[in-house]
Amino acid sequence: MKSLATRLAEFKEQGFTVFEGVFDRAQMDRWIAxxxxxxxxxxxxxxxxxxxxxSSVVEYEPWLMLPAVNNAGILDFAERVLGPFVQLDNLTFMAFPSLPRAEAEGKAGGWHRDIWGWVPPGSDYFAPLACNAITYLQDLTDENGPLRVVVGSHREPVMVPADQRTAPHAREKLIYAKAGDVIFTHCALLHAGTPNMSGKLRYFFSIYYNRSWLRYRDNHSGPNVAKIIQLAREKNDRRLLRLFGVDELVFRRANSGFQVADEEMWDQWIAEDRAVLKA
Ligand SMILES: O=C(O)CCC(=O)C(=O)O
Known part of the structure; x- marks a missing residue:
């Protein structure tokens, strides 16, 4: 298993890292059903x-969907990348219908950077404001459509002209993720899906995290998420609270004075959060 440090180095270099086999078949089948x-x-x-x-599927099906957004390994890494400020912006659940081959073949799904992203001004690494934990609920093939990424485009102002947005890119890398893998991407990474022509549905999650001082798109104010928040309060689980928009330390931590390197500071805060967690 890759260490968090190795993954972080990879993420900074490439703009993404792949976690293999995060979700199992039985769990994915329950979601699909x-x-x-x-x-x-x-x-x-x-x-x-x-x-x-x-969207807002945690509010619709809290106990079924919570494991999708609250995976410990993914959140450990997200905290390394975003700091202990990880909030669920949105969980999108989508089943892409199969298109006629004549419409789909040889096309990309639409090149873009994700919400809260930016056009990189140069080659320096900037920690993201948001990350996408892209998850497929079946193995990706040429028929149902791989994920396409331009490696390193989170640190390069590479852009795709409007008339080329659904064309393959000269620098694209195709990712044939397996069911249950999570491709964890930087918000400024240029990427695209691929139209599905498999004759079957192409199930996908975009589990989207942003920093806890930003707004979020999902509904975290409903009665079901309120129950999760209550549970998190009882356990003093700051990470789970933050996930649903409750970050009581945000102003203090976002205004730390910045006299310690960010990642060192984050490590201290992550340790503090773990120390106060009730069993
Ligand atoms: O459909 C896909 O494979 C890509 C999804 C995507 O681009 C996104 O979640 O931003």
């Missing part, structure tokens, strides 16, 4: 088309 019902519940009454891009 719930998808049609979630689509029905999130589609507005009378809408012409079903809502396929599901």
């Amino acid at each position: 719930r998808y049609p019902d979630l689509v029905e519940r999130q589609t507005p009454v009378g809408a012409e088309k079903p809502t396929l891009w599901l």
Whole structure:
């Protein structure tokens, strides 16, 4: 298993790192089984088309979905990258329908950088404001569509002209993730999916984390997330509280005076958070 330090070096260099086999088949099947019902519940009454891009799914299915956003290994790494400021911005659950081959073949899904990203001004590494834990619930193939990344584009102002956004990129690396792998990306990494032409649905999560002083897109104010927050309060679990937008230390930590290197400071705070956690 790669150490956090090795991963961090890789992430800084490439703009992403792949965690293999984070979620198991039984867990993924439970998520997939719930998808049609979630689509029905999130589609507005009378809408012409079903809502396929599901959001706020932790509020809809708290105990089923919490393990997707609260994986200890992923959060340990997220804290190394974002500092102990990791908040759930949004969990998107999507099943991409299969498109006709003539429409899909030879295309990329749409080159972009993610929300809270930026066009890199130069080659220095800047810690991200947000990260995407991209997860596929089936093995990726040429038929259902690999993930495409431009390695190092979080530190390079590489951009794709509007008329090339769905074309393969000369510098792309294709990632054929296995079911349950998590590709953890920097918000400024240029990437794209690939249209699905497999004849089956292509299930995917974007588990999106941002810094806890930013706004978040999911609904963390509903009664179900409130129960998770209550549980976290009882255990004094600052990390779980932060995940759902409750960070009582944010002003103190975000205004530390900056006299200790960020990552050293973060390590101290992470240790403090662990020390106060009730069993
Ligand atoms: O569909 C995919 O494989 C890529 C998803 C993506 O680009 C994203 O989550 O930002």
